[in-house]
Amino acid sequence: MSSMRQGRPAGRTQDRQPGEQRGEAAVDLAIFAWEWTRVVAGTSWVTEDRTVVADRLTRLTSALADALTAEPFAPEVGIEVGEALVRIGYAAPDALARTVTLLQQRLRADLGLPAAVDDRLAQLVGAVCLGFTRALRSRTLDEQESIRVSAVRAWQRAETALREQAMRNPLTGLPNRSGFAHDLGQLAAQVSQGAIDGTVTACLLAITDLPSVDHDAGRDVGDAVLRVLADRLRTRFTGPTEFVAHLGRDEFIVAAVDQPDAGDATGPRLASAQELITAPVTVDGRRYAVSVATGLVARPAQRTDAVQLLRDADRAASWARSQGRDSIAIFDRDREARERCERELAADLPDAIEQGRLTAHYQPIVVPDTRDVAALEVLARWPHPRHGTVPPAQIVRLAEHGGLTRVLGRSMLRRACEQARAWLSDLGSPPLVSVNMFPAQLTDPHTPGTVTEVLEQTGLPPSSLQLEISERTVLSDRRVLRTMADLAALGVLVVVDDFGTGQANVAQLAELPDHGVHGIKLPKDFLARVGPDGTACHATTPGRAVQVLASTIDLAHQLALRVTVEGVETERHHQLIQSLGADLAQGWFYGHPAASDVTSQHLR
Amino acid sequence: MGVVPEWVPDTVDLSKPSAARMYDYYLGGAHNFAVDRALASKVLEVFPDGQLIAQANRAFLHRAVRFMLDQGVRQFLDIGSGIPTVGNVHEIAQQAEPTARVLYVDHDPVAVAHSELLLADNPSAAVVQADLRRPAEILEARELHELLDLSEPVGVLMIAVLHFVGHEDRPEVLIDRLRDMLVPGSFLAISHGTGEGRAAAASELKEIYRSTATPVTYRTRAQVRDLFDGWDVVEPGVVWVPQWRPDWPDEVGEDPASTVVAAAVGRKP
Numbered sequence: 126m127s128s129m130r131q132g133r134p135a136g137r138t139q140d141r142q143p144g145e146q147r148g149e150a151a152v153d154l155a156i157f158a159w160e161w162t163r164v165v166a167g168t169s170w171v172t173e174d175r176t177v178v179a180d181r182l183t184r185l186t187s188a189l190a191d192a193l194t195a196e197p198f199a200p201e202v203g204i205e206v207g208e209a210l211v212r213i214g215y216a217a218p219d220a221l222a223r224t225v226t227l228l229q230q231r232l233r234a235d236l237g238l239p240a241a242v243d244d245r246l247a248q249l250v251g252a253v254c255l256g257f258t259r260a261l262r263s264r265t266l267d268e269q270e271s272i273r274v275s276a277v278r279a280w281q282r283a284e285t286a287l288r289e290q291a292m293r294n295p296l297t298g299l300p301n302r303s304g305f306a307h308d309l310g311q312l313a314a315q316v317s318q319g320a321i322d323g324t325v326t327a328c329l330l331a332i333t334d335l336p337s338v339d340h341d342a343g344r345d346v347g348d349a350v351l352r353v354l355a356d357r358l359r360t361r362f363t364g365p366t367e368f369v370a371h372l373g374r375d376e377f378i379v380a381a382v383d384q385p386d387a388g389d390a391t392g393p394r395l396a397s398a399q400e401l402i403t404a405p406v407t408v409d410g411r412r413y414a415v416s417v418a419t420g421l422v423a424r425p426a427q428r429t430d431a432v433q434l435l436r437d438a439d440r441a442a443s444w445a446r447s448q449g450r451d452s453i454a455i456f457d458r459d460r461e462a463r464e465r466c467e468r469e470l471a472a473d474l475p476d477a478i479e480q481g482r483l484t485a486h487y488q489p490i491v492v493p494d495t496r497d498v499a500a501l502e503v504l505a506r507w508p509h510p511r512h513g514t515v516p517p518a519q520i521v522r523l524a525e526h527g528g529l530t531r532v533l534g535r536s537m538l539r540r541a542c543e544q545a546r547a548w549l550s551d552l553g554s555p556p557l558v559s560v561n562m563f564p565a566q567l568t569d570p571h572t573p574g575t576v577t578e579v580l581e582q583t584g585l586p587p588s589s590l591q592l593e594i595s596e597r598t599v600l601s602d603r604r605v606l607r608t609m610a611d612l613a614a615l616g617v618l619v620v621v622d623d624f625g626t627g628q629a630n631v632a633q634l635a636e637l638p639d640h641g642v643h644g645i646k647l648p649k650d651f652l653a654r655v656g657p658d659g660t661a662c663h664a665t666t667p668g669r670a671v672q673v674l675a676s677t678i679d680l681a682h683q684l685a686l687r688v689t690v691e692g693v694e695t696e697r698h699h700q701l702i703q704s705l706g707a708d709l710a711q712g713w714f715y716g717h718p719a720a721s722d723v724t725s726q727h728l729r
Numbered sequence: 730m731g732v733v734p735e736w737v738p739d740t741v742d743l744s745k746p747s748a749a750r751m752y753d754y755y756l757g758g759a760h761n762f763a764v765d766r767a768l769a770s771k772v773l774e775v776f777p778d779g780q781l782i783a784q785a786n787r788a789f790l791h792r793a794v795r796f797m798l799d800q801g802v803r804q805f806l807d808i809g810s811g812i813p814t815v816g817n818v819h820e821i822a823q824q825a826e827p828t829a830r831v832l833y834v835d836h837d838p839v840a841v842a843h844s845e846l847l848l849a850d851n852p853s854a855a856v857v858q859a860d861l862r863r864p865a866e867i868l869e870a871r872e873l874h875e876l877l878d879l880s881e882p883v884g885v886l887m888i889a890v891l892h893f894v895g896h897e898d899r900p901e902v903l904i905d906r907l908r909d910m911l912v913p914g915s916f917l918a919i920s921h922g923t924g925e926g927r928a929a930a931a932s933e934l935k936e937i938y939r940s941t942a943t944p945v946t947y948r949t950r951a952q953v954r955d956l957f958d959g960w961d962v963v964e965p966g967v968v969w970v971p972q973w974r975p976d977w978p979d980e981v982g983e984d985p986a987s988t989v990v991a992a993a994v995g996r997k998p
Contacts, residue, residue, distance in 0.1 A: 170756045170784045172791070172816030175977060214815065217757050268759035272750070275843035280741040283838060
């Protein structure tokens with residue numbers, strides 16, 4: 126209101142009505158102002174008490190009254206009145222409408238002014254409308270702006286909260302995997318700016334027996350245990366370059382940057398995290414203790430990729446887990462390389478088998494006396510584009526791990542039969558092909574059908590095929606015995622491989638012929654114990670190894686089983702097994718496994 | 730509060746109407762969006778005197794705060810404070826007593842952000858985002874314990890908010906726990922839509938609010954009285970909102986019941 130007074134034109138006081146009329150006019154002003162107060166009440170929400178409002182409206186009335194008669198005429202007073210109305214809080218359109226009506230209907234009459242002021246009144250009313258709408262517009266825009274700014278702020282805050290929550294483990298509030306990667310990424314940025322140098326050491330703590338806590342005491346208790354462990358880690362590792370994160374439900378990671386001049390205490394310090402995890406936790410009066418497998422990784426801070434670091438720490442923890450309770454393993458790049466090779470091979474093997482990228486090699490099985498090649502054992506080789514040639518034993522291990530033995534066995538059988546059929550055409554009477562059968566093939570009732578199908582499709586007579594069944598197969602399994610008998614019934618030869626190394630006992634040996642078995646193969650272990658020059662390797666057991674070999678051959682012969690001795694590497698071996706009456710022999714002395722083209726030339 | 734956020738962050742969906750912004754519209758403010766105005770207009774079709782009811786509610790807030798100030802209360806907890814327009818609690822309180830402290834609580838993130846803008850330079854007033862359906866969010870709020878001195882009486886204001894809290898959310902739990910936490914001489918003011926006497930309009934209004942984040946639950950005057958269990962309800966008891974200690978006799982109007990809003994203030998003995 127004071128600004129309105131200051132806004133009055135100078136010399137105004139002299140232009141006023143004569144003083145004797147002032148008291149009467151003041152009463153009239155008050156009457157009008159009270160009426161004004163009454164008509165606008167309820168149109169808008171105002172903070173002020175009614176008496177305060179009436180007082181303000183009285184002053185506004187006074188300003189308008191002055192303007193109606195003052196010289197020179199200053200219609201802008203109306204603008205100020207309109208603005209003031211909004212400022213008091215009477216900002217509703219209704220308030221303006223009622224004000225305008227009241228001014229036009231009563232102001233002049235209430236103040237006892239002549240009709241001559243009507244023109245001025247009209248201009249003043251127009252100015253009031255102008256002031257009111259201008260102020261209201263300005264207020265509205267301000268309020269719209271402030272609510273929009275608030276909405277944007279609220280929205281941004283919600284987004285940030287969502288983002289932050291996405292980087293936190295909801296149970297413990299620690300950073301999760303992406304939070305850890307984010308923190309480490311920020312560290313890497315500092316490193317690249319030269320602010321930090323040194324080594325990042327990370328210690329992954331994989332709790333190994335949380336499921337048993339969950340199972341025995343309930344998941345709530347498991348959660349409570351994890352919260353305690355998280356708090357322990359959080360309060361221990363508080364340094365500016367130390368990180369704690371909660372990766373999976375039962376995995377924590379602690380990482381720290383070791384400054385070059387800070388000594389090398391980081392490793393032991395981080396490893397102490399293990400004790401924080403294994404120290405008992407009390408929940409609801411009960412003590413729980415968990416064990417942990419700890420994987421340690423260290424690398425230069427400048428070359429730290431969080432994803433790689435996590436993967437390597439994970440790997441080390443998995444090694445620790447296989448080492449037993451509360452073990453620590455340090456990440457070893459060579460070991461990881463070997464294991465990665467193995468994993469890659471395992472991943473590639475199915476396609477390699479499917480697409481026929483495995484090759485068959487053939488090792489001769491000879492008649493010792495004549496050295497004629499009686500059979501050729503088929504062995505798989507895998508020329509891998511990155512890892513070189515994968516040997517048969519590794520292929521078998523990979524196939525067994527990957528559950529691929531049936532597919533591999535069938536593929537090698539087909540390959541061998543096709544080759545044998547080709548040799549049959551080329552040579553007239555080629556050696557047998559001898560194909561290894563896997564345990565999974567022998568428990569599969571479809572195997573005899575598959576063999577029949579392959580023989581029919583390749584046109585190979587059953588008598589040209591020998592199947593080697595490892596004694597590591599459970600020979601007492603009814604399904605295996607049935608398959609062996611069915612295979613023998615097809616007319617193929619069935620021999621038991623790896624004799625004496627597996628499940629069979631000597632008593633079972635007697636039953637083998639009943640199941641169609643035609644012969645046995647004695648693995649190289651027998652000759653290895655004899656030694657390269659034909660004498661026993663162990664001085665304390667001279668001749669015993671030879672005796673075992675001789676007796677086994679005799680026993681087999683008495684049961685009418687043909688004996689193949691493997692591992693013949695020297696002339697002495699050859700002479701020994703010849704003298705012991707071995708029917709067939711196999712080993713480097715007679716020939717290494719060779720590819721089909723080399724073998725073909727050799728057979729001609 | 731621990732460092733662990735157990736809440737899911739509120740999303741801010743500006744395509745949904747907000748009760749706080751609709752209330753601002755009833756009071757003639759422009760702190761609202763088209764979606765709020767659209768729904769508020771529907772409400773005003775059902776309750777043509779809706780703006781007057783909102784004003785009456787607002788006037789009750791003022792009278793209640795001034796009453797509490799007269800009783801020596803110097804700190805206030807305004808739960809469901811909404812969009813802080815002119816004449817909010819801290820303005821009334823700090824005008825009378827410049828050191829008076831006020832904590833605003835609302836669950837509407839936009840209302841909270843707006844309060845923050847308004848209170849940025851006011852060290853004696855703060856806002857916290859919390860949902861009264863989860864009492865711990867309020868009772869354990871850091872701001873509550875930092876700004877307010879709980880060894881002194883506190884004036885709790887729950888103006889036109891509890892009718893947005895369903896029976897199943899048990900607002901009495903928060904009220905009881907507040908009563909237990911606060912010292913004797915503390916006050917509680919409630920105004921609450923009852924739906925009594927204008928059943929058809931009230932049920933239409935309920936239907937309109939059903940689609941919002943804050944559906945309406947009416948409580949009768951008797952049920953409002955029950956919310957004051959353990960508090961001494963001061964004169965004139967649970968009455969229609971214009972009847973509560975009016976400044977001017979004619980403020981009450983000819984038909985105070987038409988506001989359908991009940992109001993009362995209680996004192997912790």
